[in-house]
Amino acid sequence: MVSEKNGIFDERIRMEKLIPRHNDILKELDEKGHVLVQDLCEKLNVSSVTVRKDLNYLESLGLLFRNHGGASKHVRYAYERNVDEKENINVEAKQNIAKAALQLIQENDCIILASGTTMHYLARMLVNFGPLTVLTSSLRVAIELCNNPNINIIQLGGEVRKSSTSIVGSISEGILKQFSCNKLFLGVDGIDIDFGISTSNAAEAHLNQLMIECSEKVVILGDSSKLNKKGFGKIAPLDKVDYLITDSDICDENRVALEEKGVTVIVR
Numbered sequence: 001m002v003s004e005k006n007g008i009f010d011e012r013i014r015m016e017k018l019i020p021r022h023n024d025i026l027k028e029l030d031e032k033g034h035v036l037v038q039d040l041c042e043k044l045n046v047s048s049v050t051v052r053k054d055l056n057y058l059e060s061l062g063l064l065f066r067n068h069g070g071a072s073k074h075v076r077y078a079y080e081r082n083v084d085e086k087e088n089i090n091v092e093a094k095q096n097i098a099k100a101a102l103q104l105i106q107e108n109d110c111i112i113l114a115s116g117t118t119m120h121y122l123a124r125m126l127v128n129f130g131p132l133t134v135l136t137s138s139l140r141v142a143i144e145l146c147n148n149p150n151i152n153i154i155q156l157g158g159e160v161r162k163s164s165t166s167i168v169g170s171i172s173e174g175i176l177k178q179f180s181c182n183k184l185f186l187g188v189d190g191i192d193i194d195f196g197i198s199t200s201n202a203a204e205a206h207l208n209q210l211m212i213e214c215s216e217k218v219v220i221l222g223d224s225s226k227l228n229k230k231g232f233g234k235i236a237p238l239d240k241v242d243y244l245i246t247d248s249d250i251c252d253e254n255r256v257a258l259e260e261k262g263v264t265v266i267v268r
Contacts, residue, residue, distance in 0.1 A: 093247040115166030116187025168203040184215035190229035198231035205233025224249040
């Protein structure tokens with residue numbers, strides 16, 4: 001194990017290896033979170049070959065992550081996590097997002113609440129709401145809603161994903177096709193301008209696709225950590241999304257790009 005003293009020394013040596021152009025790239029990355037090779041070429045007045053070599057070098061130092069066409073400050077691939085672990089991540093942001101989502105629900109609506117920790121918070125906030133019909137793939141959401149006598153709950157049946165305490169598979173898909181709902185409230189693992197919305201599980205992604213098909217409006221509940229990330233299973237392109245409710249850490253560039261795709265961005 002490297003001692004703290006040696007670690008500080010190694011960090012100083014590493015930073016001394018950077019030339020001014022490298023620092024310009026890192027500054028741009030800090031400001032935007034993600035940079036494109038083409039944009040860096042124009043800003044730094046160098047060739048794409050030079051920029052790619054710079055990005056590869058900076059990645060070797062652990063200062064950024066390379067991806068197609070550019071680089072990002074954080075890993076852009078969304079990995080599957082257990083729901084218990086997710087419960088302790090960005091709690092305040094998720095609660096605020098759930099409060100904003102509540103404003104989009106009206107009495108006598110027929111809505112879908114998909115799986116995810118933000119859905120758990122939303123379900124708890126519906127304790128005095130109603131009358132309302134809620135169709136859900138989440139076991140935890142259904143249990144939360146049982147506390148409200150004014151909510152009619154339709155629990156999808158099928159295979160249980162223990163890591164997310166939610167239902168997936170052909171049985172749930174067959175049941176879902178029998179319904180038409182006002183709004184879908186959907187949590188995702190990744191939101192990417194080009195790739196669209198995605199999740200880390202292919203079976204869940206397919207179920208979410210069917211949820212979109214049977215819903216008039218699609219509302220994504222996703223904190224800003226989900227932006228510029230992709231999960232294994234693509235759910236839909238952004239033109240299928242009506243609203244994104246997120247937190248105030250969303251950057252102006254991402255917000256503008258989403259709005260240009262026709263998504264109404266609500267920041268809380």
